[in-house]
Amino acid sequence: MPASSHSYLFSLYSVLKSSRYEEQLVALFQQEWSDFTHESLNMANTPEAIVVERNNEVVAGIAFTRYPAPDDPNVQALWLNAVYVKPKYRGLGLASV
Numbered sequence: 001m002p003a004s005s006h007s008y009l010f011s012l013y014s015v016l017k018s019s020r021y022e023e024q025l026v027a028l029f030q031q032e033w034s035d036f037t038h039e040s041l042n043m044a045n046t047p048e049a050i051v052v053e054r055n056n057e058v059v060a061g062i063a064f065t066r067y068p069a070p071d072d073p074n075v076q077a078l079w080l081n082a083v084y085v086k087p088k089y090r091g092l093g094l095a096s097v
Contacts (some may be wrong), residue, residue: 015049044088060085
């Protein structure tokens with residue numbers, strides 16, 4: 001973590017369908033990918049999306065998806081669909097947790 005005079009406290013939460021974080025996470029991802037949709041979150045057979053929150057603000061998130069594996073198209077592999085950290089919070093290791 002870079003040296004800083006600021007101290008940050010973050011919380012991690014799973015994003016359940018229709019949770020208070022769902023809309024915020026979709027909006028966060030749409031800042032980078034305008035075509036990201038609600039359907040892209042919590043797809044079948046994937047881990048729940050995760051948000052990082054600070055002072056009731058979603059500052060980062062990750063979502064998963066399944067696609068055919070590169071070496072065997074008959075196998076559905078787990079892929080990172082989206083990882084985004086607001087610019088103000090980059091360099092703090094949030095995407096490496």
